[in-house]
Amino acid sequence: MVKSVSVLASHSALDVLDGAKEEKFRTVAVAKKGREKPYQMFPVVDELILVDEFVDMVSEHVLRRLGDSVFVPNRSFSVYVGYNRIEKNFPIPVFGNRFLLRWEERTGEANYYRLLDAANIRRPETYRLGEPAGPVLVKLPESKRPVEREFFVAASAKDAEQKLRTLLQKDYVDEHSLEKISVEEFVLGAHFNANFFYTVMRKRLELHSIDRRIQSNLDGVYRLPAADQLEINPHVKYIEVGHEPATIRESLLEKVFEIGEKFVEACRRIVPPGILGPFTLQFIVTPELDLVVYD
Amino acid sequence: MVKSVSVLASHSALDVLDGAKEEKFRTVAVAKKGREKPYQMFPVVDELILVDEFVDMVSEHVLRRLGDSVFVPNRSFSVYVGYNRIEKNFPIPVFGNRFLLRWEERTGEANYYRLLDAANIRRPETYRLGEPAGPVLVKLPESKRPVEREFFVAASAKDAEQKLRTLLQKDYVDEHSLEKISVEEFVLGAHFNANFFYTVMRKRLELHSIDRRIQSNLDGVYRLPAADQLEINPHVKYIEVGHEPATIRESLLEKVFEIGEKFVEACRRIVPPGILGPFTLQFIVTPELDLVVYD
Amino acid sequence: MVKSVSVLASHSALDVLDGAKEEKFRTVAVAKKGREKPYQMFPVVDELILVDEFVDMVSEHVLRRLGDSVFVPNRSFSVYVGYNRIEKNFPIPVFGNRFLLRWEERTGEANYYRLLDAANIRRPETYRLGEPAGPVLVKLPESKRPVEREFFVAASAKDAEQKLRTLLQKDYVDEHSLEKISVEEFVLGAHFNANFFYTVMRKRLELHSIDRRIQSNLDGVYRLPAADQLEINPHVKYIEVGHEPATIRESLLEKVFEIGEKFVEACRRIVPPGILGPFTLQFIVTPELDLVVYD
Incomplete structure (x- = not known):
């Protein structure tokens, strides 16, 4: 039986660690030196492993310490460790489908929009x-x-x-x-993230929450009165720095579940066995109440 | 004793269903075919009745199935079933005052601003x-x-x-x-919704939460840098697509309760017995810290 | 042993009262006449003391009634009662360091930016x-x-x-x-408030929540399409009227804890014994992912 849950300490790791503690698992976090503080400050990590670079995740001595855990991947794991290493050199059981991770890329053979097209989900042209x-x-x-x-x-x-x-x-x-x-x-509308969970055991798609990304410096730019924006002419950046919780109009939930189900179905077909566990779809709601998923 | 709670499956029905389950009621939801998915996906509906059109709520066979329930109305119920039918052809006990529903209209004899005026609540000229x-x-x-x-x-x-x-x-x-x-x-300020509950049994006005509407495509328009807005010149729409939670400055709560109480009092006078249960006031807080309620 | 917790009824008093009730303390709130309603409506106040002006906090008869309580100060207490009275004429035990309060000022000898400089925290030039x-x-x-x-x-x-x-x-x-x-x-980026708690007993800095201020009429101004802003040319105001909850990008939490720790350390050095209990840092996250604390 699984006794511990492990993560790369970044991105959404604290949520996973918090949930794992709540479910009485032992928790292991692999943090980069100099970025370990949050994993010491919040009381959710039982074992903290420090590495010089995240890519050291696949080194012998880290793998040994992850030994009997189930690892929950996140976007930082993909970016810093790399798809090839994850697929070939990471012999730890992963919660989820490790072969799906590379489909989050924007270019190349395995890319996100190809997945959306296969799912017949509207995306920006x-x-x-x-x-x-x-x-x-x-x-x-x-x-x-x-x-x-x-x-x-x-x-x-x-x-x-x-x-x-x-x-x-x-x-x-x-x-x-x-x-x-x-x-x-350029699709004009309101942006939302729907945070889903597909449970294979219950064969059920769950919608856990809705939130909305906050970007810097865009967030400060749009709070600048228009006349000041034109005067100062800032270089606008869209760096993700946080999220706000939200709810979506109840009559849109039909479409939210619809894109979730289509996405699950397409992943099952294209990267079997498909999605296991959590995933997020980011989309724009247009004034015509269409949902347009973007990367 | 009441054993079940029923709703028209749209608008704010999931909140009602969730609360009813928590209070151990049996729940019944009447959904429009093709829009029933959320009421199947969230485990809060005991009996799901499907209709071709929401107006079928008042048909013999639906009414029979709602028989021993208490029905909690929402805005979709008003819009799709219509005030006359609700007042005359819907023999199900309603939680709330069914004769108040038509006062949410913007025009005509019974209109929202007339109610606000009777309550002596500031509204836009x-x-x-x-x-x-x-x-x-x-x-x-x-x-x-x-x-x-x-x-x-x-x-x-x-x-x-x-x-x-x-x-x-x-x-x-x-x-x-x-x-x-x-x-x-046009009143310039920050917009809020105050979600109240007037309990007749305890003769008490409760403030349950504060949130803020999200509109499409306005939400995307204001995130467009001013220079781009002027260049693209988008057709701006104000379709409600979601909400964000919020808190209001504590020293404004005095005024929030004040408008809530005035509204309850005016409804009691004009549409006796007045408000029973939940209601929302949408308002702008001006920089002078006045509250201006709008429809 | 402490049996009751007291507050000046404004600013963040309801949060304190709610928490105190949860921890089984008796609660006392001193409200200004005409602004007492929220403290009657929410069931969190055991004893409500009404005063004509908040400065009456330091009058004999109010002090007598606060007698055996521990008082939790807030910004309204500072503003309406004044630093000198708080330091010299308020013989009630305070949760926190009453000599720190005046350092929240923007000008003068004891000012906030001097504290930030001592802490070596980046602030606007x-x-x-x-x-x-x-x-x-x-x-x-x-x-x-x-x-x-x-x-x-x-x-x-x-x-x-x-x-x-x-x-x-x-x-x-x-x-x-x-x-x-x-x-x-003028620092361009996304604004956040980090709500910390420094516990002396556990010698630990805790991060309790992140939120974001809402300002009137700025909030309405930026929702005005740029062309309308230029046409109407509104007088823009930045009056704080509420907050929204938020989360911050997980990889920024390292820096959030860092500024929290530096601030605690500087306060200990400059206004011994330093911070006890809750404090907030307001900051901008730049696109370069720097944190710039402002007043």
Whole structure:
């Protein structure tokens, strides 16, 4: 019988640790040196393993200490350890489907929008750079922090190219960023995250909560009166720094469950055995009450 | 003794069902076919009755199944079943005062602002279209979804007429919409909903929570940097799609209870026996710390 | 042994009263006449003392009734009773360090930014009026309600002077306001409050919650489409009227605890014995993921 639950100490680890303690599991957290404080301050970690870099997760001595635990992966695990290592060099039982993790990528063979298309879930249209289009949202990795992204809205293909040129001139992005650029339909509406849980034992999709991301400095920019925004002309950034809880209009829950079920079904088909456990869909609710899922 | 609680499955039904289960009642939900999923997914419904249209609530076979329950009305019940049927053809005991429901309307004899005036609660000034006024908020039903509304802010009466003309040209509103237009003082401040409960047994007004509506696409529009808003010039919509929890400055609670009590008192006088159970007041807090209730 | 907990009935008193009841203390609240309703409506006050003015807290007959209680101070207590009286004429045991309260001031010898500097916590740069600077945030007391403040953002020193002149002309501020003006670096990012508790008995810093202030009429201004803002040109106010709950990106918690610990350490050094109990740090998270604490 499973006695302990382990995590990489970042992203959503505290939630997992807190829940595991509540369910009487022993908990193990692998933290990066210099970032371990929260895992010491909240009384939810029984064993704290410190590593120099998160990639050391797959080293012999860490694996030995994780030995008899079940590991709950999160996005930081994917980003810092890497899909290949997770799939081939991480012999710890994972709660969830480790082969699904790489489908969260935005580009390449296994990518998130391909999964949404297979599920027949509406997502923003995507364009090639320069292709004529209405308002678009352009995303590409920063030059300095490749795990964070530059975002901008452009009224047209021409406007997009011009704004991109400015970013290049200011070194906010570089040639490498351009390889991972995405240009997509700008969907105007209210954004929500639906936090689901698919339980295989009960064969049931559960909706656990709804929340909404907070981005910096966007959050401060939109609180600037319009005249001041135009005067100061800030460089707008969309770095995720927090979340707010929310509820969604009850009559929209039908559609929320619908996209959840479609997503579960598509994952089962494309990356068997599909989703096990928690997953989140981020979407825009349009004024026509459509749900458009984005990455 | 009451053994079961019934609802029309929309709007705020899940909250009622959840509370009823917690209090050990049997629960009955009447859902529209194709919109029943949330009432199957959350384990709060003991008996689910499916109807083709919500108006079938008053049909013989549904009424028979609701027989020994107490029914908790919500806004969808009012909108889809209609006041006359609710008052005359719905022989199920209702938790609350069924004759108050029609006072939620914006126009006609029994209207919400008349109730607020009787309660001596500050509300936005209202104007006739074309009447000289400072900044105004104009609301009128959409041409295509008459239960949803177009909103716009106008700096002056002249500006309002011009913006209205554009909406007509684009078919967003039509002649029928104009019959239900409202032009009111635009009150600038922070919006809140206070969720009250008036208990007749304890003769007590309770404040259960505070939250704030989220509107689409407004929510996405204000997150657009000002320069992009001006460039893209989006058609702004104010469709309610969710809520966020909030707290209100403690020194404002005096005024919050005050408007709650005044509202209870006015309802008792005008639509005896007045309010029984839950009700919400939506208001703006101005920088002068006044509360202005709106519909 | 302590049997009762007392508060000045404003600001955050209901939270304290609620917690005290939960811990089985008797509770005493001193309310201003005409503002006592919330303390009667929520069942958390055992003894309600009414005063004409909050400053009557230090009168003989109120002190006698507070006699055997422990008093939990809040910001309204500081503002309405005053530091000198609190330090010299309030012989009731206080939960917390009463000599720290005056360090929440923005000007003078004992001021908040001096405390932050001693703690080596990043805060906005401050400038003299007229000193050349990039975008700045200017704050000064209102002419009519000196406990509330006018705020404005200015693109430059010159812009600041011009906007200040307008405020003076419109009597929003006056000569007295100018004595307490602050001009500081405008830091663009997402704002959060971290609500900490330092327990002396356990020698432990706890993070209890994160929330975010809501300001009027700013909250309504930013929901105005940019074109309407420019047209209506509202006088923007930043009066705190509520809060929203939030969570912060997990990888930022390291820095959140860091500023909490530094602040506790600096208070211990500068105003011994330092902080006892609850305190809040308000900060901006920049897109570079720095935390900048403000007053």
